[in-house]
Amino acid sequence: MKLRVATLLPSPDGHFHVTSSGLQFHGNQRDNTVKMSHSQDKRFAEVRKELSFEAAHFLPLTPEGHKCRRLHGHSFRVTIAVWGPIDPKFGWVMDFADIKAACMPILEQLDHRLLNEIEGLENPTGENIAVWIWERLHPNLPQLKEICVHETCTASCVYRGS
Numbered sequence: 001m002k003l004r005v006a007t008l009l010p011s012p013d014g015h016f017h018v019t020s021s022g023l024q025f026h027g028n029q030r031d032n033t034v035k036m037s038h039s040q041d042k043r044f045a046e047v048r049k050e051l052s053f054e055a056a057h058f059l060p061l062t063p064e065g066h067k068c069r070r071l072h073g074h075s076f077r078v079t080i081a082v083w084g085p086i087d088p089k090f091g092w093v094m095d096f097a098d099i100k101a102a103c104m105p106i107l108e109q110l111d112h113r114l115l116n117e118i119e120g121l122e123n124p125t126g127e128n129i130a131v132w133i134w135e136r137l138h139p140n141l142p143q144l145k146e147i148c149v150h151e152t153c154t155a156s157c158v159y160r161g162s
């Protein structure tokens with residue numbers, strides 16, 4: 001029997017030892033101990049929601065002649081990763097609709113804009129866009145684990161809040 005909550009005390013009838021994957025309980029266990037462990041046994045998962053916005057930008061700090069220095073646009077895709085316990089009642093970490101609802105007011109500030117004109121995005125690299133979104137999203141979505149900004153099908157940036 002594997003217990004994932006380290007504060008759970010073993011039954012006096014048995015004994016336990018700690019392993020890298022959690023506590024493992026051996027021996028005769030009283031019924032009330034087993035019930036308690038099941039109620040505290042949490043499983044965690046990561047859920048990902050993909051959203052998008054369209055915007056123009058240029059990278060003013062690139063060298064003369066660099067193609068990204070010219071004004072151009074992308075269909076940016078943004079993948080939001082949320083980590084947390086699986087709710088035993090609903091069987092999910094979070095409703096995807098709630099993730100989308102938290103993101104949309106932020107992405108709407110970017111959609112169909114010239115990103116360079118937005119405060120904080122004067123140099124709108126994928127990295128800076130990811131940080132900009134994180135700083136606005138994380139206060140309302142503390143379970144946020146990762147933001148991935150895809151500029152193209154083959155180029156993306158992942159930011160994890162530090």
Ligand SMILES: [Zn+2]
Binds near residue numbers: 057068072073151
């Ligand atoms: Zn670009």
